[in-house]
Amino acid sequence: MKLAITGPTSGIGEVAFIQLAPHFNEIFLIARNESKANKLIETLSKHDQKKITFIYCDLTDMETVVSAAQSIKEKTATLDVLINNAGGIFQNKEITKDGFEMGLAANHLGHFLLTHHLMPVLLAAPKPKVINVSSEAHRAAKVDFNDLNYTNKKFNSFISYANVKLFNILFTKYLSENFGEKGLNAYALHPGVVKTNFGKQTSGIFGIFWKMAGPFMITAEEGAKTTIYLAKTKIDSLKNGYYFKKSRPVKPSSEAHSKKMRDRLWKESEKMLAKWL
Numbered sequence: 241m242k243l244a245i246t247g248p249t250s251g252i253g254e255v256a257f258i259q260l261a262p263h264f265n266e267i268f269l270i271a272r273n274e275s276k277a278n279k280l281i282e283t284l285s286k287h288d289q290k291k292i293t294f295i296y297c298d299l300t301d302m303e304t305v306v307s308a309a310q311s312i313k314e315k316t317a318t319l320d321v322l323i324n325n326a327g328g329i330f331q332n333k334e335i336t337k338d339g340f341e342m343g344l345a346a347n348h349l350g351h352f353l354l355t356h357h358l359m360p361v362l363l364a365a366p367k368p369k370v371i372n373v374s375s376e377a378h379r380a381a382k383v384d385f386n387d388l389n390y391t392n393k394k395f396n397s398f399i400s401y402a403n404v405k406l407f408n409i410l411f412t413k414y415l416s417e418n419f420g421e422k423g424l425n426a427y428a429l430h431p432g433v434v435k436t437n438f439g440k441q442t443s444g445i446f447g448i449f450w451k452m453a454g455p456f457m458i459t460a461e462e463g464a465k466t467t468i469y470l471a472k473t474k475i476d477s478l479k480n481g482y483y484f485k486k487s488r489p490v491k492p493s494s495e496a497h498s499k500k501m502r503d504r505l506w507k508e509s510e511k512m513l514a515k516w517l
């Protein structure tokens with residue numbers, strides 16, 4: 241069994257990576273910080289260390305996403321589980337060198353492109369899974385498909401995060417709908433409100449709320465449980481495309497169910513990423 245995971249260098253992804261390592265024969269650790277990745281690999285047993293391949297990837301730099309997928313494809317013909325975990329909330333509007341709003345690129349576009357290029361090796365596995373780490377924040381989304389990069393609209397840190405977390409669920413549903421017949425299973429999840437590096441740089445109302453929530457947050461070990469459950473467990477095929485919380489399927493917002501929205505998101509993502517597809 242082979243696993244690839246983004247964002248394994250901190251928080252939820254780090255715990256998921258460490259706890260999943262003994263259950264897989266080969267693991268692609270996809271990260272942007274090689275020294276952090278190497279320190280993490282050193283915490284594993286000598287036996288598990290041999291299974292790990294570091295793959296450089298900055299999800300906000302699409303060229304590196306394409307070469308990351310390429311390197312994985314050169315090393316394996318099959319991939320059983322892809323965990324799209326990396327992400328975060330951005331306080332201010334920043335535009336990547338490719339021209340995308342940073343949160344959109346880090347949380348959605350990078351993973352869209354990575355999954356697209358890994359699809360041949362995923363579909364070559366017997367029961368492949370794509371697991372997308374979303375958030376309950378998706379319920380606050382207010383999507384404007386005509387201005388996804390905030391060219392004309394005022395940037396709002398929390399709403400832009402809520403939008404991309406909604407995209408994670410729409411993307412999941414689209415994957416199950418369009419690749420389910422080929423054997424692909426896709427799941428989205430909310431990890432809980434987890435004490436990690438997430439949100440540490442934020443100020444304003446969200447920053448105050450996040451600091452106040454600190455004492456009530458769960459640990460990264462607790463927060464990683466649903467990701468680990470989905471990666472390890474055989475899930476009923478009827479649950480393909482579902483959104484999970486506390487290792488159980490739950491109903492996401494009505495927008496998250498919208499076929500019109502997931503089709504539009506797919507179309508817009510392909511349009512923005514045309515150069516790298």
Ligand SMILES: NC(=O)c1ccc[n+]([C@@H]2O[C@H](COP(=O)([O-])OP(=O)(O)OC[C@H]3O[C@@H](n4cnc5c(N)ncnc54)[C@H](OP(=O)(O)O)[C@@H]3O)[C@@H](O)[C@H]2O)c1
Nearest residue numbers: 247249250251252298299300326327375433434436437438
């Ligand atoms: N914490 C929560 O309460 C909470 C709630 C709901 C959903 N989530 C979601 O859970 C996921 C994991 O977050 P976390 O709480 O574990 O946060 P975290 O501790 O900040 O970890 C985020 C991970 O994503 C990586 N990352 C960020 N931007 C990247 C980029 N451009 N390219 C490659 N890797 C990048 C980080 O790498 P570096 O180590 O290099 O920074 C880190 O490994 C995120 O998708 C987040 O939206 C978190």
